[in-house]
Amino acid sequence: MIYIQAIVVLGGLGGTLAVLLLIADRFLANYGPCKVAINDRDPIEIEGGRKLLEVFYDNAIFIPSACGGQGTCGFCKITVKDGGGPVLPTELPYLTTEEVEAGTRLACQVKVREDVVVHVKEEYLNVKEFKAVISSARMITHDTRELRLKLTEGEEIDYRPGQYVQVFVPDTGETTFRAYSVASAPSSKTEIELLVRLVPGGLGSTYLHNIRVGDGITFTGAYGEFELDMSEDTELVCVGGGCGMAPMRSILRHIHEVAPTRTCRLFFGARTTDDIMYMNEFQALAGEMKAFGLHYALSEPAQSPGWDGETGFIHESVERHLGTEGRRQAFLCGPPQMVEATMRVLHDRGLTRDQIFYDEF
Numbered sequence: 001m002i003y004i005q006a007i008v009v010l011g012g013l014g015g016t017l018a019v020l021l022l023i024a025d026r027f028l029a030n031y032g033p034c035k036v037a038i039n040d041r042d043p044i045e046i047e048g049g050r051k052l053l054e055v056f057y058d059n060a061i062f063i064p065s066a067c068g069g070q071g072t073c074g075f076c077k078i079t080v081k082d083g084g085g086p087v088l089p090t091e092l093p094y095l096t097t098e099e100v101e102a103g104t105r106l107a108c109q110v111k112v113r114e115d116v117v118v119h120v121k122e123e124y125l126n127v128k129e130f131k132a133v134i135s136s137a138r139m140i141t142h143d144t145r146e147l148r149l150k151l152t153e154g155e156e157i158d159y160r161p162g163q164y165v166q167v168f169v170p171d172t173g174e175t176t177f178r179a180y181s182v183a184s185a186p187s188s189k190t191e192i193e194l195l196v197r198l199v200p201g202g203l204g205s206t207y208l209h210n211i212r213v214g215d216g217i218t219f220t221g222a223y224g225e226f227e228l229d230m231s232e233d234t235e236l237v238c239v240g241g242g243c244g245m246a247p248m249r250s251i252l253r254h255i256h257e258v259a260p261t262r263t264c265r266l267f268f269g270a271r272t273t274d275d276i277m278y279m280n281e282f283q284a285l286a287g288e289m290k291a292f293g294l295h296y297a298l299s300e301p302a303q304s305p306g307w308d309g310e311t312g313f314i315h316e317s318v319e320r321h322l323g324t325e326g327r328r329q330a331f332l333c334g335p336p337q338m339v340e341a342t343m344r345v346l347h348d349r350g351l352t353r354d355q356i357f358y359d360e361f
C-alpha cells in the first residue's frame with residue numbers, strides 16, 4: 001500500500017514539475033532575437049521561443065500541416081541544417097532513422113531557441129494563401145456538407161486532381177488549420193468544392209458546417225502527392241470511403257473532361273444508403289464515358305431496405321472485380337482500416353507500391 005502511495009505522490013510531483021516547466025518555458029524563457037535562414041532567402045529575425053511552423057506561416061511559407069500543428073499528422077517535415085536542438089520524442093513516431101540522420105524534423109515541434117538554418121521543399125514555396133466566399137452550401141448526406149468556395153476576383157488556384165487545401169479555422173486562440181481534399185476538377189480554378197463530414201465537437205468541421213453562403217473563408221494550397229498517370233493504357237482504380245469521395249470525384253471529373261475513353265473504376269464504400277454520395281452524378285458520367293466501372297457497396301445493408309446493389313466492405317468489391325492483367329494505377333482515400341485492407345488486395349492483384357497513392361482520414 002505504502003509503495004502505491006509513493007508511486008502516486010512521485011507521479012503527481014513529476015506531472016506538476018512538467019507543467020511548471022512548460023509554463024516557465026512559455027512565459028518566462030527569454031531566448032532573445034534569433035535568425036531563421038530558409039533555403040537561400042535572407043535570414044528572418046524573430047523573437048526566440050516560437051515554433052518553426054508559426055514562423056513559416058507569418059512569412060507566407062505554407063507547408064503541409066494537416067493536423068494544424070498538433071504533432072499528429074507528420075506532414076510538416078523540413079530539414080534543419082543547423083540549430084533546432086535535439087529531436088523530440090513527439091517527432092520520433094513520424095521519422096525514420098535515415099530521416100533523423102539527415103536532419104528531418106517536424107516544423108510544428110521545433111521551437112526556435114537559437115539561430116537556425118532550415119530547408120523546405122521548393123514546391124512549398126509556391127503554395128499560396130487564398131481568400132474566398134462561400135458561394136453555395138448543401139448537405140449531401142446526413143452528416144456531410146458540400147461547400148463551394150469562390151475565390152476573390154482575379155485569383156486562380158492551380159491544383160492536381162486529388163490534392164487538398166488547408167482551411168484556416170478562426171477564433172481558436174491560435175493559428176489552426178484543417179486539411180480538406182478538393183472535390184472539383186482542376187479546370188475549376190476560380191471556384192473549388194469541398195466535402196466536410198461533421199465530427200461532433202471538432203473545431204474545423206463544426207466551423208465548416210456552420211459557415212453560411214456569403215461568409216469569407218481563408219485557405220492555403222494546394223498540397224498532396226497524388227499524381228495521375230495520363231497514359232491512355234493505364235487503368236485508373238479509385239477507391240473511396242466516406243469523405244474519401246472528394247479526391248475521387250476530382251480525379252474522375254478530370255478524366256471525364258480530358259480523357260473520356262480511359263478505362264477507370266470507382267469503388268465507393270458506405271455503411272447505409274444514407275451515406276451514399278453522388279451516385280446519380282457518377283451514373284451520368286459513366287453513361288458518357290467509354291469504360292467506366294461503377295461499384296457502390298454497403299457494409300450495413302440490413303439498415304438499407306430496398307438496396308439491391310453490392311454489399312460488404314469495399315475492399316471485397318475490389319477483390320471481386322479487379323483482375324491481375326494490365327497496367328493499373330490506384331488512388332485510395334478513407335479511413336485507415338479501409339485503406340489498409342484495400343492495399344492488401346491491390347498488392348495481391350499485382351500493383352506495386354509506386355502504383356498506389358493514398359490519403360487516410
Ligand SMILES: Cc1cc2nc3c(=O)[nH]c(=O)nc-3n(C[C@H](O)[C@H](O)[C@H](O)COP(=O)(O)OP(=O)(O)OC[C@H]3O[C@@H](n4cnc5c(N)ncnc54)[C@H](O)[C@@H]3O)c2cc1C
Nearest residue numbers: 066178179180181195196197199202203204205243246361
Ligand atoms: C490529406 C487530408 C485530407 C482530408 N480531407 C478531408 C475531406 O475531404 N473531408 C473531411 O471531412 N475531412 C477531411 N480530412 C480530415 C480533416 O482534416 C479533419 O481532421 C476533420 O475534419 C476533423 O477535424 P476537426 O477539426 O473537426 O476535429 P478536431 O477538432 O481535430 O477533433 C475533435 C475530436 O474528434 C476526433 N476526430 C478527429 N477526426 C476524426 C474523425 N475523422 N472521425 C472521428 N473522430 C475524429 C479527434 O481525435 C478529437 O478527439 C482530411 C485529412 C487529411 C489529412
Ligand code: FES
Nearest residue numbers: 065069071074108
Ligand atoms: S505533425 Fe501535423 S503539423 Fe506537424
